[in-house]
Amino acid sequence: MIQDVRLQIREFAAPVAQKLGIGKISDFADVILLSFVFFTTVHNSLSPAVSSALFPVSYGKAGKRARNNWDIRVASLVHAILIVFLAGRCLNLPSLDQNRAFGWHEDAGFLIAIATGYFIWDTLESIIHFSDIGFVFHGISCLLIYSLSFTPFVPYYAVRFLFWELSTVFLNIHWFLDKTGKTGSALQLVNGIVLITTFFCVRCIWGAMMSYDFFVTLDSVYDQILTPYLIIYGGGNVLLQGLNWFWFTKMIAALVKRFQGKPNGHKVINGKTKT
Numbered sequence: 614m615i616q617d618v619r620l621q622i623r624e625f626a627a628p629v630a631q632k633l634g635i636g637k638i639s640d641f642a643d644v645i646l647l648s649f650v651f652f653t654t655v656h657n658s659l660s661p662a663v664s665s666a667l668f669p670v671s672y673g674k675a676g677k678r679a680r681n682n683w684d685i686r687v688a689s690l691v692h693a694i695l696i697v698f699l700a701g702r703c704l705n706l707p708s709l710d711q712n713r714a715f716g717w718h719e720d721a722g723f724l725i726a727i728a729t730g731y732f733i734w735d736t737l738e739s740i741i742h743f744s745d746i747g748f749v750f751h752g753i754s755c756l757l758i759y760s761l762s763f764t765p766f767v768p769y770y771a772v773r774f775l776f777w778e779l780s781t782v783f784l785n786i787h788w789f790l791d792k793t794g795k796t797g798s799a800l801q802l803v804n805g806i807v808l809i810t811t812f813f814c815v816r817c818i819w820g821a822m823m824s825y826d827f828f829v830t831l832d833s834v835y836d837q838i839l840t841p842y843l844i845i846y847g848g849g850n851v852l853l854q855g856l857n858w859f860w861f862t863k864m865i866a867a868l869v870k871r872f873q874g875k876p877n878g879h880k881v882i883n884g885k886t887k888t
Contacts, residue, residue: 619643630763634839637717638763641726648730652688656734660687671793681742683792686785692731693781699724700775709769713826714834717765725762725771732756751856754849766842770827777816777857783808805868812864816857824850 626642638645664672664683672683703709703724709716736752743749762771787808790801827850835843 622646635761635763637722637765638726638729638760641722641763644723644726645730645733648727649733650730652692652731652734655691656684656688656738660684663687668793675792678742679792685738685742686788688734689781690785692728693778693785696724696728696731696775696778697782699727700772700778703772706772709772713769713830714767714837715765716769718768721768721772722763722765724775725759725768728771728775729756729759732759747856747859750852754852757845758849761842761845764842766838767827767830767846770823770830773823774820774853777820779815780808780812783811809861809864809868812857812861817861820854820857824854 622643623639627636627639630636630639630642661680661684664680664687672680675683703718703721706716706718706721708718709721732752732755736749736756739745739748739752758774759771762768783804786804787801790796790798790804795801828847831838831843831847
């Protein structure tokens with residue numbers, strides 16, 4: 614029965630996918646839907662239940678908006694751990710390396726489908742509980758980029774850019790330490806150092822290297838690509854790299870201020886804070 618439902622979802626998505634020119638997305642339509650439902654459930658049901666039991670004071674006595682921010686962080690942390698694990702399995706796929714522009718592999722498709730479902734949730738959440746236009750732009754950019762990867766187009770780079778989520782693991786841990794009374798602690802200092810190091814290495818340095826390689830690949834096949842793809846991928850890459858450097862400077866400033874001044878446990882300034 615489950616298999617029949619999955620096939621029906623794929624068959625329903627196929628005409629739309631073909632019309633939009635992203636034919637392979639229909640083969641993973643059920644995974645995308647399941648991913649969206651999963652992260653929505655984590656946000657709205659699993660996190661509130663588990664967090665209330667494990668953190669009755671920090672979570673249970675917080676206001677509605679603060680609890681929602683907490684639940685967002687839980688969903689983000691779950692996604693980051695899952696996506697980094699899956700991306701690691703796709704780093705050395707020969708079919709992607711041999712054709713970095715149009716190469717394809719089913720494992721990469723599954724990974725990108727999980728990410729696409731997550732970014733549908735993330736984009737909607739950033740709009741519904743709006744706090745920063747940067748989060749909205751980030752969600753929309755990622756959603757467009759990963760959705761169009763099903764053309765197929767540059768899944769080689771999609772796999773590598775998803776490794777940016779490694780820094781998100783430590784970013785969320787840093788945030789949770791704030792909310793559970795560990796602000797300014799030795800544990801938060803160590804995590805903060807790991808966060809800054811990971812963010813800089815994975816997003817700013819390796820991300821810049823991959824972006825340069827991406828534009829080299831883009832230039833080599835530009836005559837085979839529709840103009841909207843050039844705009845979305847070129848513009849999205851510049852936007853996301855810009856956000857990385859902006860958030861990095863904010864995290865540096867926050868960490869310096871945190872451990873030079875008196876910790877207050879109430880304000881966090883970093884790449885994904887929602888207060």
